[in-house]
Amino acid sequence: MNKQDLDYSLYLVTDRSLTLGRDLLYIIEEAILGGTTMIQLREKSSSSRAFYDLALKVKKITLKYNIPLIINDRLDIALAVEADGLHIGQSDLPYSVARSILGPKAIIGLSVESVQDALDADSLDVDYLGISPVFSTNTKRDTAIPLGIEGVRDIKSISRHKLVAIGGINLENSQAIIKAGADGLALVSAICSADSPRKASEDLLRQIIKSKK
Amino acid sequence: MNKQDLDYSLYLVTDRSLTLGRDLLYIIEEAILGGTTMIQLREKSSSSRAFYDLALKVKKITLKYNIPLIINDRLDIALAVEADGLHIGQSDLPYSVARSILGPKAIIGLSVESVQDALDADSLDVDYLGISPVFSTNTKRDTAIPLGIEGVRDIKSISRHKLVAIGGINLENSQAIIKAGADGLALVSAICSADSPRKASEDLLRQIIKSKK
Numbered sequence: 001m002n003k004q005d006l007d008y009s010l011y012l013v014t015d016r017s018l019t020l021g022r023d024l025l026y027i028i029e030e031a032i033l034g035g036t037t038m039i040q041l042r043e044k045s046s047s048s049r050a051f052y053d054l055a056l057k058v059k060k061i062t063l064k065y066n067i068p069l070i071i072n073d074r075l076d077i078a079l080a081v082e083a084d085g086l087h088i089g090q091s092d093l094p095y096s097v098a099r100s101i102l103g104p105k106a107i108i109g110l111s112v113e114s115v116q117d118a119l120d121a122d123s124l125d126v127d128y129l130g131i132s133p134v135f136s137t138n139t140k141r142d143t144a145i146p147l148g149i150e151g152v153r154d155i156k157s158i159s160r161h162k163l164v165a166i167g168g169i170n171l172e173n174s175q176a177i178i179k180a181g182a183d184g185l186a187l188v189s190a191i192c193s194a195d196s197p198r199k200a201s202e203d204l205l206r207q208i209i210k211s212k213k
Numbered sequence: 214m215n216k217q218d219l220d221y222s223l224y225l226v227t228d229r230s231l232t233l234g235r236d237l238l239y240i241i242e243e244a245i246l247g248g249t250t251m252i253q254l255r256e257k258s259s260s261s262r263a264f265y266d267l268a269l270k271v272k273k274i275t276l277k278y279n280i281p282l283i284i285n286d287r288l289d290i291a292l293a294v295e296a297d298g299l300h301i302g303q304s305d306l307p308y309s310v311a312r313s314i315l316g317p318k319a320i321i322g323l324s325v326e327s328v329q330d331a332l333d334a335d336s337l338d339v340d341y342l343g344i345s346p347v348f349s350t351n352t353k354r355d356t357a358i359p360l361g362i363e364g365v366r367d368i369k370s371i372s373r374h375k376l377v378a379i380g381g382i383n384l385e386n387s388q389a390i391i392k393a394g395a396d397g398l399a400l401v402s403a404i405c406s407a408d409s410p411r412k413a414s415e416d417l418l419r420q421i422i423k424s425k426k
Binding site for chain 2 (some may be wrong): 047048049050052073074075076079080090091092093094097101
């Protein structure tokens with residue numbers, strides 16, 4: 001997987017509590033069939049063994065479709081299943097430590113919660129920044145103040161990195177976020193809780209492609 | 214640190230909720246000054262960053278006294294702070310995965326909750342087994358059925374590994390566990406919650422040395 005060719009357009013971040021009782025593996029495969037370009041597996045309360053077992057299963061799917069698998073927070077799980085990369089937030093391991101352990105080939109994304117965070121990240125060789133959150137969301141309760149469309153635009157104007165926006169994104173507001181400078185949209189409930197995760201992905205991807213023109 | 218020369222006699226497993234409001238770093242240093250021979254840092258609810266920051270501080274102390282630092286469960290934290298080893302339970306990463314990532318020099322301990330677990334572990338190149346729990350304990354609520362002194366004796370009779378007993382151990386029952394075949398005792402509340410963690414360690418170590426004669 002060549003890091004330069006990565007497509008961040010439609011980035012699914014998983015949340016097992018939002019699948020409406022459906023198997024997460026089903027959601028992931030449907031999302032990929034609908035055009036999702038990256039998968040981030042996020043597990044905040046399972047044991048290491050349960051996270052590892054799940055990640056192995058998810059990796060079979062992402063390998064089948066040649067979609068990058070990014071692990072949230074847990075560098076050990078990323079190493080254990082040989083995932084494509086790691087996403088770290090401001091309360092996870094320091095970026096420099098993660099990079100030194102994972103090496104230059106790993107995709108590493110870093111959440112930024114302010115323009116200052118994005119400025120601080122400009123000297124780092126991160127692969128992308130997660131702008132978090134763009135809008136307020138019920139999915140994650142420990143988030144910072146929403147940055148809004150204006151925040152995406154501000155970060156775009158000062159950052160050299162690829163930008164993925166997350167938080168409260170849906171079909172309606174997707175166009176504005178891409179036009180403000182995001183390279184991709186990260187979605188949780190808009191796909192995990194959709195009646196059809198495949199159709200939701202198709203609709204979102206169509207909107208993203210249109211907005212990028 | 215030569216793995217063959219490790220002294221498992223008095224093995225402190227930390228629990229920040231049991232320090233009676235005292236700084237964990239104080240407890241650890243006092244325990245070492247009282248004769249504790251190994252430290253296992255266990256954090257079950259802190260963020261990765263908080264665990265990492267704490268582990269860095271603990272490592273300064275263990276390095277100062279040349280005491281091995283073992284990280285509970287989180288292989289990523291063990292790598293990030295270059296700890297001496299990792300302790301894994303039955304709901305953590307598989308042993309073989311942990312060993313392949315950490316390499317042959319790392320100290321890796323594995324919890325066993327039955328004679329069968331110990332038999333299964335006999336073909337593995339683990340450095341020690343944690344017999345868990347010997348007695349019932351309030352420290353950890355998700356434990357298996359207590360194995361008792363008899364369980365320690367049974368595991369000793371079939372295992373080739375070093376054995377560290379954990380769970381409900383105190384000065385009173387320490388002698389019987391060593392005499393049943395344990396190479397060391399792992400303690401949580403008996404040190405973390407002691408009026409004087411240093412004196413508690415001194416008393417326990419004295420008892421252990423006497424019992425081994």
